[in-house]
Amino acid sequence: MKSVLPKVVRDLTEELTRLPGIGPKSAQRLAIHLLRQPKAAVQQFAATLTNLHDSVHTCTICYNLAEQDTCIICRDANRDASVICVVEDPLDIEAIERTESYTGRYHVLGGILSPMEGIGAEQLTVHELFDRVSRENITEIIIALDHSMEADATTRHIVTYLQNKDVRITRLARGLPTGGDIEFADALTLSAAFSGRKDL
Numbered sequence: 561m562k563s564v565l566p567k568v569v570r571d572l573t574e575e576l577t578r579l580p581g582i583g584p585k586s587a588q589r590l591a592i593h594l595l596r597q598p599k600a601a602v603q604q605f606a607a608t609l610t611n612l613h614d615s616v617h618t619c620t621i622c623y624n625l626a627e628q629d630t631c632i633i634c635r636d637a638n639r640d641a642s643v644i645c646v647v648e649d650p651l652d653i654e655a656i657e658r659t660e661s662y663t664g665r666y667h668v669l670g671g672i673l674s675p676m677e678g679i680g681a682e683q684l685t686v687h688e689l690f691d692r693v694s695r696e697n698i699t700e701i702i703i704a705l706d707h708s709m710e711a712d713a714t715t716r717h718i719v720t721y722l723q724n725k726d727v728r729i730t731r732l733a734r735g736l737p738t739g740g741d742i743e744f745a746d747a748l749t750l751s752a753a754f755s756g757r758k759d760l
Contacts, residue, residue: 569595621692623668623685625650633657633665640664642699646689646718648672648711651743652704659747661754664702667692672705672714681717690721702757703731706742730757 563570569591576587594602618624619631622644626632633639633653643664647653653666669684681687692698703718705711719729732742732754742750 619668622666623670623688624653624666638663642697643702644689644692644698644700645702645704647704647742648706649743655743656704656750656754659751659754661751664700669705669714672708672710673717674710684714686714686717686721689718693722693725693727698727700728700730702754703729704742705731728759730759732757 565573565588572591572594573584573587576582576590577584579587582590594605597605615627617626617629619626619634620629621634622631624631624633626634628635640663644667645656645662645664646667646669647656648669648671650668653668656662656666667685667689669686669689671679671684673679673681673684689701693701701718701722703715705714715731722729732750
């Protein structure tokens with residue numbers, strides 16, 4: 561059946577379905593919800609979206625999200641600069657920071673190796689990680705990737721390259737279920753995973 565909704569509502573619905581986890585019905589409900597909001601609120605929402613790319617940058621050190629050239633964590637002199645926690649994306653950092661148990665710094669890979677999807681080391685920041693290990697006084701690399709085949713392949717790639725470097729390489733273990741996403745793990749589980757990390 562052809563939709564009787566105005567074209568602009570249909571267009572907004574279609575745009576909203578591009579967001580992860582938003583199906584057609586949810587997108588339609590969101591579009592109607594926005595339509596029912598005061599015009600000023602919707603304008604503020606639109607302005608925030610418009611400014612998103614102008615206001616958010618990639619940290620030049622760790623590739624986390626930042627409002628300046630470097631992120632808030634890399635600028636924090638109280639963080640342990642000798643320990644780097646390697647994560648897939650910035651949401652993993654957000655989850656780990658909620659534990660309040662990790663005081664080192666991070667490196668965001670921007671994904672994991674996935675040859676089937678055409679994602680190789682060149683599409684990630686793996687080589688930038690290796691450069692950091694060569695330039696900085698790094699004593700430990702903590703691999704904080706999900707437990708999946710692709711994440712395991714990414715871990716092996718990192719370990720193989722760094723095996724002759726004078727750096728301890730560990731991986732989060734206890735408490736993280738196989739196939740579980742770090743960003744969805746609770747703070748207690750992540751704390752246990754950090755304290756129980758294993759050498760690779």
